[in-house]
Amino acid sequence: MxxxxxxxxxxxxxxxxxxxxxxxxxxxxxxxxxxxxxxxxxxxxxxxxATTEQMRITQADKAQVIKVTRRHDEINEKWFQYELDLATLIEYPMLIDMREPLTLAFHQAKVRADDLRPAPGETLDPQTFADYRDAVQVYAASFDAAEREARRRKQSDFSPIERETLDRARKLIAVAADAAATPAERQAAYRKARTELDGLIDVPQPAAEQLERGIAGELERGRES
CATH class of the missing domain: 1.20.5 (Single alpha-helices involved in coiled-coils or other helix-helix interfaces)
Structure with missing residues (x-):
């Protein structure tokens, strides 16, 4: 110390x-x-x-997704009115002629928009949503362009003889779709119409199936009675 x-x-x-x-x-x-x-x-x-901003963006995206899917539905509904009505397609055959660039572009755009469509309630990241939104915009624009051109041209790309054939097919389809006609008349008219259209236009499967279901239903009711 x-x-x-x-x-x-x-x-x-x-x-x-x-x-x-x-x-x-x-x-x-x-x-x-x-x-x-x-x-x-x-x-x-x-x-x-960042969390607050992400919540805000997510909520805004949900509203935007709903808006875009509704627009998607509107275009689909316009197309379905053609796709399910064979008589109308005979009037405007360009809409199902895949040799036409506008028609091909429209159908390709529809496939892409349908592929990118989110499931109900699905949350999309910003890039996926942007891709879907842009696809729907292209789908809408390409359908409008194809529809305008189809209505302008109608059957003008066909020869006079082919137009007469298409007109007969359209009248036969009207009989096949007429609920007042007998089941046998409807079935015969549909078969003749398909024969007339063979080689001229490709009948969309949904339109054919809808007509065939209606005819089959009439045949079934006829057997029961």
Whole structure:
């Protein structure tokens, strides 16, 4: 103890530089801890802001998805009015002629839009939604272009003899779709119409199936009675 006191008495002047070093070190630690505290607060703020923004974007996207799918449905409904009505397609055959660039573009656009359509309630990331929205826009534009051209041209691409054949087929289809006709008359008219159309236009499967279901139903009711 006496030696320590003697040492302290002889080297008392070291208290000042050592104290300065210790004080500086302690101040540095305090500043570092304060900076870490502020960084944590800022990081938490940024995360909270990002979460709030993501929620806002997600909610906006849901509304936009609903809007785009409704537009998709509207175009589908326009096309279905043609696809399920063979008589109308005979009037505007370009809509099912895949040799026509506008027709091909429309059908390709429909396939892409249908492929990208989300399931009900499905959450889309921004890029997937943008792809779907753009696909529907292309589908709408390409259908409008094909429909306008089909209505303008009607059957003008066919020869007079071919137009007469198409007209006979259209009248036969009207009989096949007429519920007032007998089942036998409807069936015979449908068969003749398909023969007339063979080689002129490709009958869409949905239109054929709808007519065939109606005729089959009449035949079944005729057997029961």
């Amino acid at each position: 006496d030696q320590f006191l003697h040492y302290a008495t002889d080297y008392w002047w070291l208290i000042f530089p050592v104290g300065g070093v210790v004080g500086g070190w302690a101040g540095h630690i305090a500043r570092y801890n304060e900076k870490r505290r502020k960084d944590k607060i800022e990081l938490a703020r940024i995360k909270a802001t």
